[in-house]
Amino acid sequence: QVQLVESGGGLVQAGGSLRLSCAASGRTFSSYTMGWFRQAPGKEREFVAAISWSGGNTYYAESVKGRFTISRDNAKNTVHLQMNSLKPEDTAVYYCAATGKPARTTNPTRYNYWGQGTQVTVSS
Secondary structure (H helix, E strand, O other), X not given: OOEEEEEOXXXXXXXXXXXXXXXXXXXXXXXXXXXXXXXOOOOOOEXXXXXXXXXXXXXXXXXOOOOEEEEXXXXXXXXXXXXXXXXXXXXXXXXXXXXXXXOOOOOHHHOOEEOXXXXXXXXX
């Protein structure tokens, strides 16, 4: 079992930055692929980024590549999403998730554990 709690969301102007954090409980955190997803009103939940259990492999959606960076600290049971050059279309609720599947897994149905989400709003 893994419990996930996100933090760090907020309101930011276009071009600004935010850093999301996800704190995980459970002794097996380091064995999970960790991902970030987002869901805007009226839209399906979409993949943003994922990182392998070791941190050695990362994957990004094309829409955030070059602007967002995912990282993890297994000693502290945390995963982060650094978001730079934010755009209004990045506005969504952002969710942290965990899966036993490889880091290239982008389908949200393959993720077993989810946080409650944190709102990110980017104003133009």
